[in-house]
Amino acid sequence: MRAVMVTPGVKDSLRLVDDAPEPSESEGAVLVEALAVGICGTDREIISAEFGESPPGSDHLVLGHESLGRVLEDPTGTLRPGDLVAGIVRQPDPVPCPNCAVGEWDMCRNGKYTEHGIKAAHGFARERWRMPPDRLVRLDPALREVGVLLEPTSVVAKAWEHIERIGRRALWEPRTVLVTGTGPIGLLAALFAKQRDLDLHVLARGTSGLKPALVAQLGARYHTGSAMDLDFEPDVVVECTGVDSVVLDVMRKAGPDGVVCLLGVGTGEPRDGVDTSVFARDIVLRNNAVFGSVNANRRHWTQGAEALGRADAGWLSSLITSRFRAKDYAQAYGAPGGEIKVVLEF
Numbered sequence: 109m110r111a112v113m114v115t116p117g118v119k120d121s122l123r124l125v126d127d128a129p130e131p132s133e134s135e136g137a138v139l140v141e142a143l144a145v146g147i148c149g150t151d152r153e154i155i156s157a158e159f160g161e162s163p164p165g166s167d168h169l170v171l172g173h174e175s176l177g178r179v180l181e182d183p184t185g186t187l188r189p190g191d192l193v194a195g196i197v198r199q200p201d202p203v204p205c206p207n208c209a210v211g212e213w214d215m216c217r218n219g220k221y222t223e224h225g226i227k228a229a230h231g232f233a234r235e236r237w238r239m240p241p242d243r244l245v246r247l248d249p250a251l252r253e254v255g256v257l258l259e260p261t262s263v264v265a266k267a268w269e270h271i272e273r274i275g276r277r278a279l280w281e282p283r284t285v286l287v288t289g290t291g292p293i294g295l296l297a298a299l300f301a302k303q304r305d306l307d308l309h310v311l312a313r314g315t316s317g318l319k320p321a322l323v324a325q326l327g328a329r330y331h332t333g334s335a336m337d338l339d340f341e342p343d344v345v346v347e348c349t350g351v352d353s354v355v356l357d358v359m360r361k362a363g364p365d366g367v368v369c370l371l372g373v374g375t376g377e378p379r380d381g382v383d384t385s386v387f388a389r390d391i392v393l394r395n396n397a398v399f400g401s402v403n404a405n406r407r408h409w410t411q412g413a414e415a416l417g418r419a420d421a422g423w424l425s426s427l428i429t430s431r432f433r434a435k436d437y438a439q440a441y442g443a444p445g446g447e448i449k450v451v452l453e454f
Contacts, residue, residue: 109126109127109128109235109236110124110128110454111124111235112172112234112434113125113128115169116157116160116169124437131237132238136239136241137182137183137184137238138182138184138187138193138241139181139237140179140193140195140239141454142175142237143178143252143256143453144454145171145172145174145231145232145452145454146256146259146292146449147451147452148260148292148449150226154169155441163222164228170225170232170233174256174258174259175195175224175256176192176193176194176247176258177232178190178191178192178193179191182241186241187241192252193245193247194245194247194259195243196406197223197224197259198223198404199221199222200221201221202220203218205220208221214405214408215405247413250417251416253425253428254424256428257449258409258412260292260296260449261412261413261416262411262412263402264293264296264297264300265412266408267297268297268304269411271367274367275365278365282343282344282367283307284307285306285342285343285345285346286309286342286344286345287301287309287345288335288346288358289311289349290312290320292427293348293372294312295322295323295448298323298326302326302328303418303419306344309328309330309338310328311331311332314332318429326423336361341362341364343363343367345369346371350370359390359391365396369400370398370399371401371402426448428449428451429449429450431450431453432451434452434453437452
């Protein structure tokens with residue numbers, strides 16, 4: 109069986125092996141045939157040995173946390189052969205912490221969770237994989253070409269759920285949304301805003317090409333430059349770049365009672381001399397809320413599947429800018445930064 113794997117902690121150990129062992133039944137009752145895995149910055153960081161952890165007793169980690177597969181067999185009868193499914197990435201910690209104990213494993217408090225293709229659990233970049241039936245999300249067959257987008261969509265679904273829960277601390281009538289960044293997360297966050305019939309603005313660096321066109325297709329306004337130069341104050345900001353200067357700007361730019369969700373993970377150098385009192389004052393005096401969000405629970409995966417089902421199929425297909433066969437794995441994982449979503453197909 110073919111599988112794409114690395115040796116965690118060893119830089120550039122990415123490889124495709126042809127004789128990987130079949131998935132153990134201990135991984136789950138449902139046997140799934142891999143159709144595709146999405147590739148993101150997390151995978152490249154693991155390849156660069158910035159993080160990543162092998163399962164206990166293994167010296168390697170199979171990559172792939174953005175999955176799409178087809179059920180081969182399910183002895184439990186929960187799913188049928190041929191069902192289109194995606195595997196939930198995070199699994200609760202075995203202790204468990206208070207949140208994992210009540211099924212909120214995406215909010216794990218002790219950090220002992222596992223994540224397929226990332227932390228102590230093999231991923232989905234292999235020809236066959238197994239999962240328990242309650243860790244699989246069924247997709248509409250019509251999503252065969254774009255269902256691999258479900259994992260990042262689930263992350264955005266969680267972010268919007270939390271935005272709305274926080275917003276309801278007072279009268280909640282949001283009208284204007286600012287999304288910063290036009291990677292997969294940013295564009296999917298914009299999609300969720302339009303599905304809520306909100307006035308959508310997207311801020312990014314590029315001035316031409318596919319990304320501004322995709323924003324325009326959503327009926328949104330596209331901006332470049334600084335958030336501080338915008339002529340409106342958004343009720344909601346979904347920050348997807350992780351760029352420190354953008355983060356600071358949007359925290360100051362949000363309107364009264366605004367909610368700022370941080371989805372981007374910054375990699376910049378620490379900055380000295382930043383006058384935090386300026387944006388802290390604005391946040392306090394405007395009753396604004398700033399929060400971070402990562403990962404997703406089962407209900408968010410379900411919400412994500414529903415959102416994909418309501419979206420324009422052509423628009424979603426445009427997010428997948430490159431598809432590679434498994435044999436071309438090195439080219440796929442080394443794809444240039446201008447891509448939106450790169451997919452490896454089995």
